[in-house]
Amino acid sequence: MDVVSDAISTVRLGRPSSQRVRVAGRWCTRLAPYEGAGFHVVLEGSCWLLPDDGPAVSLGAGDAVLLPHGTGHVIADSPVDAAAVRRAVPFERWFDSGQPAPRPGGGEVEVLCGKYRLDRRLAHPLLAELPKVVHLPARVGSHPELRAAIDLLGRELEAQRPGSLTAVPSLLDLLLVYLIRAWLAEGRAGAWPVVLADPVAAAALRALHGDPAATWTNDRLAAEAGVSRPTLARRFTVLVGRPPMAYLTWWRLTVAATLLRDTPMPLAAVARQVGYASPYALSHAFARQFGTSPGRYRAGPGDPPSG
Structure with a gap:
């Protein structure tokens, strides 16, 4: 993706x-x-x-x-x-x-x-x-x-x-x-035209979006982008606005929210698909980002804060 x-x-x-x-x-x-x-x-x-x-x-x-x-x-x-x-x-x-x-x-x-x-x-x-x-x-x-x-x-x-x-x-x-x-x-204004044109940031984003459930580390992601870990951390954070692993956490939980909204997939299956070891681990992280539990998020119809 x-x-x-x-x-x-x-x-x-x-x-x-x-x-x-x-x-x-x-x-x-x-x-x-x-x-x-x-x-x-x-x-x-x-x-x-x-x-x-x-x-x-x-x-x-x-x-x-x-x-x-x-x-x-x-x-x-x-x-x-x-x-x-x-x-x-x-x-x-x-x-x-x-x-x-x-x-x-x-x-x-x-x-x-x-x-x-x-x-x-x-x-x-x-x-x-x-x-x-x-x-x-x-x-x-x-x-x-x-x-x-x-x-x-x-x-x-x-x-x-x-x-x-x-x-x-x-x-x-x-x-x-x-x-x-x-x-x-x-590309007249905005950060993201610059982000997607940057070879290092774009390569890292392709990797994270391609397989968000993988066991990513800064070292592994830097190797995927073809640069050193400090170089990746510096360029990614400056361009994207958050460090690579923080972006990965946010994106995993966003994908989890999409699956909860659009599919009947059990929470354990959602957790595996986005790289969490257990439903409990996903629920804890999910509540921290969205201010509600996965079950309540799925039930709707409220609009929990994006966090």
């Missing part, structure tokens, strides 16, 4: 949803904050995105925007003022009503809108450091995989075809991967 795939799989819940919206004239709709990530892709025309507590973003044809923290926002035909934002129609009501009919005052706009449900208790620091709005402007030759996924998803949503109920959720999952990958490739 790789860090990006693991970071997404631990937080993702259920099936993503999407709508293809076509509108013209004057329009303004609001999406309230939500527990998940959202995205918009402009397939035709142009519009504006106005996030809560952030500057307006102009979106043109081919632009993609990811809101990884579920930030509330408005999308509109123009950069509307505060009064218009307060009058914005909630997206669900606006979409269900069929959107306003075309009228003079603006050209046609087609936008692909979607949401992912996320379990923020298990957010990896890679996802946590994503900005409120990740804007990926359309540029010739940039992020061809992302552009291909957008094109395929747009076609699937254009008409009901055999297999679309399977194809659309899979393409939405692929789109999320490509959006995050594109942000990492841009």
